[in-house]
Amino acid sequence: MNDTQLADRVATVRAFNRLYTGVIGVLDEGPADAEYSLSEARVLFELAQHDQVYVVDLRKQLDLDAGYASRLLTRLESRGLVVRERCDEDGRRQLVRLTPAGTDAFAMLNERSSQRIGGLLEQFPDEDQRRLLDAMDTIAGVVRGRPTAPSLVLRFPRPGDLGWVVHRHGALYAREYGFNDQFEALTARVVADFADRRDDPGQAGWIAEVDGERVGSVFCMRAEDPQVAKLRLLLVEPSARGLGAGKRLVGECVGFARATGYAAMELWTVSVLTAARDIYRKNGFRLVGEEPTENFGPKLIGETWRLEL
Structure with a gap:
C-alpha cells in the first residue's frame, strides 16, 4: 500500500467516525442524557451484567487507566449508584457492584438506548436493516480479529x-x-x-x-x-x-x-x-x-x- 492509498483509507475511516458518532448521539446527546456521561453509562452497563466485579477487571474490560477509573467510580459512588468494598479473600483487591439505585439507573438508560436505536432502525426497510446489521458484524469481526479456528x-x-x-x-x-x-x-x-x-x-x-x-x-x-x-x-x-x-x-x-x-x-x-x-x-x-x-x-x-x- 502506498502513501496515497493509506491517506485515502484514513480519510474514509475518519468520515465514517464522524457519521457514526453523530448517529449514536455521542456528540449531541441532549438534556435528557446529560445526567450521565458516556463513560459513566458504560460502567453502569458493565456492572449490570454481573453481581459484582473486581475493579481491576472492570478497568481492563473498559480500557480505563487506574486514576480515571477511580475518579469515575467515586462520582458514581457519591450519587449512590455503586458500592466498592474490599475482597474478603484478598484485602488488596476491591470489588464494585451496583446499588438498587444503580440498577434502576441502568434500566432507565437501557430502555432509553433501546428506544433510540429502535427508532433509528425503523427509518429503514427490512432489507436495509439487514444490510446495516451485516455491515456492523463485518466491522466487529475484522476489528476483534479472526477466531483461532474459524469454521x-x-x-x-x-x-x-x-x-x-x-x-x-x-x-x-x-x-x-x-x-x-x-x-x-x-x-x-x-x-x-x-x-x-x-x-x-x-x-x-x-x-x-x-x-x-x-x-x-x-x-x-x-x-x-x-x-x-x-x-x-x-x-x-x-x-x-x-x-x-x-x-x-x-x-x-x-x-x-x-x-x-x-x-x-x-x-x-x-x-x-x-x-x-x-x-x-x-x-x-x-x-x-x-x-x-x-x-x-x-x-x-x-x-x-x-x-x-
Whole structure:
C-alpha cells in the first residue's frame, strides 16, 4: 500500500467516525442524557451484567487507566449508584457492584438506548436493516480479529448463490487485477450454463462459507469431450485466504469428477493467478497450453491445465 492509498483509507475511516458518532448521539446527546456521561453509562452497563466485579477487571474490560477509573467510580459512588468494598479473600483487591439505585439507573438508560436505536432502525426497510446489521458484524469481526479456528464449510449452491458468484468474480477481479466487464460477462455465461444443466449428474458446484459467510466457489462442468470435466469459477475471498478454502474447493471438485467417472479434468486460468496455479499444481494438474489474451483488459497469458483422473 502506498502513501496515497493509506491517506485515502484514513480519510474514509475518519468520515465514517464522524457519521457514526453523530448517529449514536455521542456528540449531541441532549438534556435528557446529560445526567450521565458516556463513560459513566458504560460502567453502569458493565456492572449490570454481573453481581459484582473486581475493579481491576472492570478497568481492563473498559480500557480505563487506574486514576480515571477511580475518579469515575467515586462520582458514581457519591450519587449512590455503586458500592466498592474490599475482597474478603484478598484485602488488596476491591470489588464494585451496583446499588438498587444503580440498577434502576441502568434500566432507565437501557430502555432509553433501546428506544433510540429502535427508532433509528425503523427509518429503514427490512432489507436495509439487514444490510446495516451485516455491515456492523463485518466491522466487529475484522476489528476483534479472526477466531483461532474459524469454521470452514463447503455446501451445494442455494438460491442467490449463483448471482453472488457472478458479482464477486466481477468485483474482485476488477479490483485486484484490473479485469473489465467482459470477464464478468463470461462468468455470467458460465453460471447460466450451469443453471441450465442443473439436473445433469455429471456436474456440481460448491460454495465455501466461514462462520456462515460466503467466501468461495468452484464448479465441475462437462467439457465438449464427454470424458473430460472442466473445473470452473474457483474463487476465494481475501478474508478467507490462508484458511485452506481454495485447497478444499479444488479437492472436492476433483474428487467429484473422479467419482463420477471422468477420464480427465481441465481448466483455463491466467498466469497472474499464482495462488490458484499453485493449488492446481499440488492437486496434480499440469500445464498443457499457453496463449496471450487481452479479452479482459490487461495483457495476460492464458493457460490450460489438465489432470488425468
